[in-house]
Amino acid sequence: MTARGLPFTPAAVIFDMDGLMLDSERAIIGCLAEAAREAGHDLPEVLWLSMVGHSEAVCRHLLDEAVGEAQRELILQRSHVLYDAVVAAGVPHRPGIIAMLDFLQTRGIPRAVATSTRRPLALKKLAASGLLPHFDAVCTSSDVEHPKPAPDVYLLAAHSLGVEPAQCLVLEDSPTGVRAALAAGMYPVQIPDLLEPDDAARALGHVILPSLDDARQLLEQQLAADSLL
Structure with missing residues (x-):
């Protein structure tokens, strides 16, 4: 309304x-998608959008369902490095x-x-x-x-x-x-x-x-x- x-x-x-x-949502999604691609996973945009506004625990669960726990950790660790650079520059x-x-x-x-x-x-x-x-x-x-x-x-x-x-x-x-x-x-x-x-x-x-x-x-x-x- x-x-x-x-x-x-x-x-x-x-x-x-x-x-x-x-x-920051665009920046976060961009870093996650890049990290996933580096790990060999071309994940759909709808997955990243489904994480918007949710807690870290929910996002981890969604990634677990998509790539499994081990790959999830690799993706998150790399995405954190990428995102830290964005944050340091000022979102x-x-x-x-x-x-x-x-x-x-x-x-x-x-x-x-x-x-x-x-x-x-x-x-x-x-x-x-x-x-x-x-x-x-x-x-x-x-x-x-x-x-x-x-x-x-x-x-x-x-x-x-x-x-x-x-x-x-x-x-x-x-x-x-x-x-x-x-x-x-x-x-x-x-x-x-x-x-x-x-x-x-x-x-x-x-x-x-x-x-x-x-x-x-x-x-x-x-x-x-x-x-x-």
């Missing part, structure tokens, strides 16, 4: 990282993220990251891309028992900011993340990247927008309406 307006004024905004703020931003963060910071709205990436890599990616100083809290899969689509990392982010979950706006790119935000009792807005929402995702009834610029405009409209009250 498209948005006619937010039903509330968020007390905080919580961001997914990969595919939402950083153009490119998704369009509109700096304008969104500047908008929120100017208005004093707290911001947190809630990502399925493990903490050391998440901090490295955020720092190398110049985004880390924009956030009041960074919550990762290292910090919680259950990864997305469980609500744990989003609930931790709200707690870290001192904000009730129902007062949080979540920005996500994947259906898995949207389900996690909904399970946490938050209000998700999805900005799809590599995966267009399927019928099951659309049935969740959340707001889906083309870009972060559209999401920022939605927030601007809400804050402008508040100022008239």
Whole structure:
């Protein structure tokens, strides 16, 4: 659905990282595909896309089914080397993220990251891309028992900011993340990247927008309406 307006004024905004703020999904898939080809496996794009938004454990399982455990380890080890080089250079931003963060910071709205990436890599990616100083809290899969689509990392982010979950706006790119935000009792807005929402995702009834610029405009409209009250 498209948005006619937010039903509330968020007390905080919580961001997914990969595919939402950083153009890392393409980089990750590219590194995995290259590593697989080097190992003699020309795997279909649909396999890589099926990993988007999922935890490392899920991705490992999908690779196990495709090539077996031994080959999976070889592919992952090589892909990590390739991806480390990408991260060190600074993963490119998704369009509109700096304008969104500047908008929120100017208005004093707290911001947190809630990502399925493990903490050391998440901090490295955020720092190398110049985004880390924009956030009041960074919550990762290292910090919680259950990864997305469980609500744990989003609930931790709200707690870290001192904000009730129902007062949080979540920005996500994947259906898995949207389900996690909904399970946490938050209000998700999805900005799809590599995966267009399927019928099951659309049935969740959340707001889906083309870009972060559209999401920022939605927030601007809400804050402008508040100022008239």
